[in-house]
Amino acid sequence: MGIRLENLVVKFGDFTAINDLTIQIPKGKLISLLGPSGCGKSTTLFTICGIHKPTSGKIYFGDRDVTGLEPEKLGIGLVFQNYALYPHMTIRENILFPLRNLKWDKKEAEERVLEVAKIVKIDGLLDRKPGQLSGGQQQRVAIARALAKKPENLLLDEPLSNLDTKLRVETRQEIRRIQQETGVTAIFVTHDQEEAMSISDQIILMKDGKIQQVSTPTDIYMNPCNKFVASFIGSPAMNFMRLDVKEGVGTVEKCIFNGLPKNKKSIDLGFRAEDMEVSEDGFETTVQTVEVLGRERLLTLEFNGEIFKMLVDKEFMIAEGTRLCVRPKVGKAYVFDTETEEFITKC
Amino acid sequence: MLNNKGKKSYKGYLYLLPALLVLSVFVFYPIINAIVFSFDETKAVGYVFGFGSYKYLFEDKRFLQSLVNTVIYAAVVPALSVGLSLMIANTLANLKNEKLKGVFQSIYFLPYVTSLVAIGVVWSWLFNGQYGIINYLLGFIGIDPINWLSDPNWAMPALIIFSVWKSLAFNTLILTTGIASINPQYYQAAKIDQATNSTIFRKITIPLVSPIILYTYIISLIAGFKVYTEVFVLFNGRTLDGRVSTVVMYIIDRFYGDQDFPLAFAAAVVLLLIILTVTFVQRTIARNKVHY
Numbered sequence: 001m002g003i004r005l006e007n008l009v010v011k012f013g014d015f016t017a018i019n020d021l022t023i024q025i026p027k028g029k030l031i032s033l034l035g036p037s038g039c040g041k042s043t044t045l046f047t048i049c050g051i052h053k054p055t056s057g058k059i060y061f062g063d064r065d066v067t068g069l070e071p072e073k074l075g076i077g078l079v080f081q082n083y084a085l086y087p088h089m090t091i092r093e094n095i096l097f098p099l100r101n102l103k104w105d106k107k108e109a110e111e112r113v114l115e116v117a118k119i120v121k122i123d124g125l126l127d128r129k130p131g132q133l134s135g136g137q138q139q140r141v142a143i144a145r146a147l148a149k150k151p152e153n154l155l156l157d158e159p160l161s162n163l164d165t166k167l168r169v170e171t172r173q174e175i176r177r178i179q180q181e182t183g184v185t186a187i188f189v190t191h192d193q194e195e196a197m198s199i200s201d202q203i204i205l206m207k208d209g210k211i212q213q214v215s216t217p218t219d220i221y222m223n224p225c226n227k228f229v230a231s232f233i234g235s236p237a238m239n240f241m242r243l244d245v246k247e248g249v250g251t252v253e254k255c256i257f258n259g260l261p262k263n264k265k266s267i268d269l270g271f272r273a274e275d276m277e278v279s280e281d282g283f284e285t286t287v288q289t290v291e292v293l294g295r296e297r298l299l300t301l302e303f304n305g306e307i308f309k310m311l312v313d314k315e316f317m318i319a320e321g322t323r324l325c326v327r328p329k330v331g332k333a334y335v336f337d338t339e340t341e342e343f344i345t346k347c
Numbered sequence: 348m349l350n351n352k353g354k355k356s357y358k359g360y361l362y363l364l365p366a367l368l369v370l371s372v373f374v375f376y377p378i379i380n381a382i383v384f385s386f387d388e389t390k391a392v393g394y395v396f397g398f399g400s401y402k403y404l405f406e407d408k409r410f411l412q413s414l415v416n417t418v419i420y421a422a423v424v425p426a427l428s429v430g431l432s433l434m435i436a437n438t439l440a441n442l443k444n445e446k447l448k449g450v451f452q453s454i455y456f457l458p459y460v461t462s463l464v465a466i467g468v469v470w471s472w473l474f475n476g477q478y479g480i481i482n483y484l485l486g487f488i489g490i491d492p493i494n495w496l497s498d499p500n501w502a503m504p505a506l507i508i509f510s511v512w513k514s515l516a517f518n519t520l521i522l523t524t525g526i527a528s529i530n531p532q533y534y535q536a537a538k539i540d541q542a543t544n545s546t547i548f549r550k551i552t553i554p555l556v557s558p559i560i561l562y563t564y565i566i567s568l569i570a571g572f573k574v575y576t577e578v579f580v581l582f583n584g585r586t587l588d589g590r591v592s593t594v595v596m597y598i599i600d601r602f603y604g605d606q607d608f609p610l611a612f613a614a615a616v617v618l619l620l621i622i623l624t625v626t627f628v629q630r631t632i633a634r635n636k637v638h639y
Contacts, residue, residue, distance in 0.1 A: 051535055071538040078539045084532040088554040097550070098540035145540070 002027040002185055003048065003153060008057035010040075010047050010209075017043040019209040021057070027152075030179045030186045032196035035206035036232070041189045044206070045155050048187065049078050061153065077146030077184070079156040083138045085130035091117075091141050092126040098149045116144040119178055136167045143175070147182060154184045160195060172199050193233050197221065205229055227341035230270050230334055236298065236309040238270045242338070253283040255327040259347050260335060267344070268336040271328035273298065273309040282327035287320055301326065378619070385612035400613035410614060412589045413597040417618075419503065420510070420574055420593065421625075425567035428511045429560060432518035437548055439519070440526040452523065459516035467580025470509050471496060474581075496582060499590040506591055510577045514570070518563045525559035526552060561633045565626060572622050575599070594618045 003025040010018040018040045025031050033041040046052045048059060050071035059067045066074055085094050092113055099109040117123040120140040130138055139159060146154055159175070160168045176199040179186045190196050196203050197217040205212045205220065213225045224230035230238045243250040248262040250269070260267055285301035285308065292314070299310045301324065310326060318324065335344045385400055404410050435455060442448040458466060473481050474495035482492040495505040529552065537547045553560070575595040578586075586592040592600075594614060602611035 049539060051538075071535070072541045072543075074539075075541065076539065078536070080532055080536060082532060084530070084536040086533060086536075086551065086554075088557075089550075097537075097542070101541045101543070101546060149541075 002029075002062065003187070004058075004060040005044075005048070006058040006060070008044070008047065008059065009055045010043055010052055011055045017209055018047065018054075021209075021211060023204060023211070023214065025185060025187065027062075027185050028183050029201040030176065030188060030199060032200035032203045033187060033189045033206060034193060034196040034203050034232075035191065035212075037191060038208075039206045040209040041191075041206050042157055043209075045157050045187060045189050048153075049076050049155055050074050075149065075151055077149070077151035077154040079139075079142045079146050079154070079159045081158045081161060083130075083142040083162075085138055085141055085145070087130055090127050090129055091122065091133070094130065094141060095126075095145045095148050098145065102149055112148055116147050119147070119181060120144045120174075135163050136171060139163065139171060140174075143178060147178070147184070152185060154179070154186045156186065156188045158189055158191070160190070160192075168195070175199060194235060197233070205232065207232075223343075224334065225343050227268060227270065227336040227343075230336070230343075234272060236273045236311075238272050238334075239276075239308040241269045241306060241308075243267050243269045252327075254281045254325075255279075255283050256281070257333070257347050259345065261344055264337070266338055268338050268341070269328070269347075270334040270336060271332060273311040275329050275332035276308070276310040276326050277329050278312075278324065279327045280325060282325040284323055284325050287318055287322050287324050290318060290320055299324075381612040381615055385609055385616050387609040387612075400609045401617075403610065404613050404617065409589055409592065410594075410597055413592045413594050414617075416503065416590070416592060417572060417574065417594045420507065421568055421571035423507055424510045424514065424574075425564055425571050427507070428514040428518055428567055429522075429564045431511065432515050432522050432563065433553075433556075433560065435515065435519050436522035436526050437552060439523050441544075452520075455519045456516050458513055459520070463513070463576050464580050466513060467509075467577075470512075471581055471583070474505050474509075497587070499587045502582070502587045502591045506578060506581060509581050510574070513577065514567060518567065521563050522556065522559060525556040529555045561629075565629055568625060568629065569622055572618060572625070 003023075005021050005023045008018055008021040009016065021040075021044065033044055035041045043052060047054055050066075050069055050073070053068055057067070058065060061074070085091075086097065089097065095113045095116060096109055099112060104112070113126070114123060117126060120143050122137060122140045122144060125133060125137060125141075130141065133141065139162075142159070143154075143156075156175070160171055163171060172195055175186075175188070188196070188200060197220075200217060202214060203217055203220050204214050207228055213220055213229045215223070220229065221233055224233060227240070231240070241252070243252065243257065243260075244266050245260045245264050248258070248260050250257040250260050250267070257269070283303055285303040288300040288302050288307075291298040291300075294314070296314055297312050297316060299312060299318070301308045301310055308326075312318075331346060333347050335347055336342065337344055386396060386398065388396060388399070439448060439451055439455070442451065473479050476482065476492055476494040476497065479495070481495070485491075485493070493501050495501050533551055533555065534547065537551050542550070573595055574593050578591050578593055578596060582591055586596065595618070598611050598614045598618070601607050601614065
C-alpha cells in the first residue's frame with residue numbers, strides 16, 4: 001500500500017509546475033514535502049488528491065491506479081492551509097459531514113465523531129461554530145474532519161502556517177502523535193525546514209517542480225546531495241565560500257584544505273555554523289555581531305566582504321569588532337561543484 | 348471631554364442635513380401629507396373627515412380584488428423568481444468553460460437592460476391566442492390554445508410567467524455574484540468529503556448565500572407589492588374585469604380617473620403598511636435563520 005507517483009508532470013498552460021516526479025511513499029509513514037514557495041509542493045499535494053489533474057504520469061494508491069480521478073472518488077483526508085471549516089455548521093456537523101456523505105449509520109457516525117474529537121482533544125467544543133474557536137482549535141477540528149472517515153491517506157497542506165510560533169511547535173508534535181496513533185499514511189506540505197525535520201519519517205525536498213533529495217531528516221542534514229539542499233536545510237543556513245584549487249589543494253590565508261578534486265580550478269566550500277572552530281591555522285575575520293541564543297552564542301563574522309555564521313559555547317566571551325581567526329573543522333566541510341552545484345566530497 | 352463630544356455630534360447632524368432636507372421634501376412630506384389627506388372627505392360617498400375613506404376602501408369590491416391579486420402576485424412571483432434564479436445561478440457558477448459562462452451570464456442579464464415596454468410587446472405576441480408561439484408549442488403536447496391575455500382566468504398565470512421571466516435577470520445576476528464570492532476551498536473540501544453535487548448545493552451553497560437569497564427575496568417582495576408596469580405593458584392598460592388589477596393600479600385609477608384623492612391616498616397608506624409589516628416580519632424570521 002502507500003502512495004506511488006510515477007513520472008508525474010503537471011502543467012498550467014506553458015508553466016510546468018511539476019516536472020517528472022517519481023516518489024514512493026510507504027504505508028503508515030509521515031512524509032514531508034518541503035521546499036521554497038512555488039517549488040510545486042502544494043501542487044503535488046493537490047494533484048494527489050484530485051483537485052489538479054496531471055498532464056502525464058501515474059498516481060497509485062497501493063495497486064489502484066487513481067490517475068485523473070475526481071476528489072470524491074479517492075476517499076482521502078485533506079487538511080487545508082486555512083482549514084476550510086464550513087462556517088455555518090457546528091463542529092459536530094463539520095466532522096459528521098463526510099460520514100453523512102458516505103451514508104454511515106447514524107449512531108456509528110455519532111460515535112465516530114466523539115472518537116476523533118477525543119483523539120484531537122476537541123470533544124468539549126462540538127456544539128460551537130468554527131468562528132468561535134481559536135486558530136489552534138480550528139486546526140484540530142480540520143484534522144478531525146479529515147480523519148473521521150478513516151482514510152488510508154491524510155494530506156496536510158501547510159497546516160501550521162496560520163498559527164503562532166509556540167502553538168506551531170506544540171501542534172506539530174500533536175500531528176505526529178495523531179499520525180502514529182491512527183497509523184495513517186500522511187503527506188505533510190511545508191516550507192519550514194525545521195517543521196519538516198522535527199516530525200517526518202522522510203523528507204522530500206523540492207525545487208522548481210523537481211525533487212532535489214529524498215531522505216531521512218538526519219541524513220538530509222548530514223549528507224546534502226547538492227548546494228541547494230545544503231543551504232535550505234539547517235538554521236542558521238550553511239556558510240559558503242568560493243575556493244581556488246591548485247593540484248587538489250585550496251588555501252585561504254593560513255587555512256589549507258587537502259583532498260580537493262584535482263581536475264577542478266575552483267570549488268564551493270560549505271560548512272555549518274556549528275562546524276567551525278577558532279584556530280591559528282585559519283583565516284582572520286572581524287566579529288560583526290554577537291547574538292546570545294541562551295544555550296550558545298551566534299557570531300556573525302565578516303571575511304573579505306563575505307558573511308559567515310558561527311555557533312560558539314555560551315562561555316565564549318568576545319566583543320563585537322574584534323579580530324578572530326577561524327576555520328571549518330577538519331572533515332566537516334562540504335565540497336560542491338561550482339557549476340552543477342552537486343556534492344563532491346567532504347574535506 | 349464630554350462637552351467636546353456634544354459638539355462633535357452636533358457637527359455630525361449638520362453633515363446629515365442636506366440628505367435630510369432632500370428626503371424631507373420629496374419623501375417624508377409627501378408621505379405625511381398622503382396620510383393626512385387620506386382622512387379627508389371622499390367624493391365616493393361623501394363621508395366627512397375621518398376614517399371614511401378607509402371604511403369605503405374595505406367595502407369596495409374593486410379594491411379588495413386588487414388587494415387579493417396583489418397578494419397572490421407577491422406570494423408567487425418573488426418565491427418562484429428567486430428559486431429559479433438560484434438554480435440558474437448555481438448552474439452558471441458550475442460551468443467549467445469560462446467563455447460559455449460569460450455568454451450565458453450576458454444572455455440572462457439581457458432582460459434587465461431591455462425596456463420593459465419592448466419586452467411587454469414581445470410577450471403579448473408570444474401570448475397571442477391565435478398566432479402566439481406559446482400556444483403553438485402547447486399544441487405539440489396536445490393542449491388547446493389558451494387566450495392568455497383575454498381570458499380572465501388565464502390573465503394572472505400569464506402575468507406571473509411574464510413577471511418571473513422578467514425578474515430572473517436581476518436576481519440571477521445578484522445570486523451568481525453571491526455564489527462566486529464563496530471561497531472555492533469550501534467546495535474543494537466538500538468534494539474531498541465525498542459530497543454529491545446536490546448535497547453541495549443544499550448544504551454548502553444555499554447556507555452560504557442565504558443572506559443574499561434573503562436580500563433578493565425582500566427586494567422582489569417589495570417590488571411585487573408595488574407591481575404596476577408589468578401589468579400595464581402586458582395587458583395594454585386593461586384589467587380584464589379587475590382580474591389583473593393591482594393595488595397600485597387601483598390607486599392610479601382613483602387618483603387620475605375618479606380624482607378621488609383621499610381614497611387614492613388611503614389605498615396608498617394601506618399598501619405602505621402592508622409592505623412595512625411584511626418586510627419587518629421577513630427580517631425578523633430571517634435574523635434567526637440567516638447567519639453563520
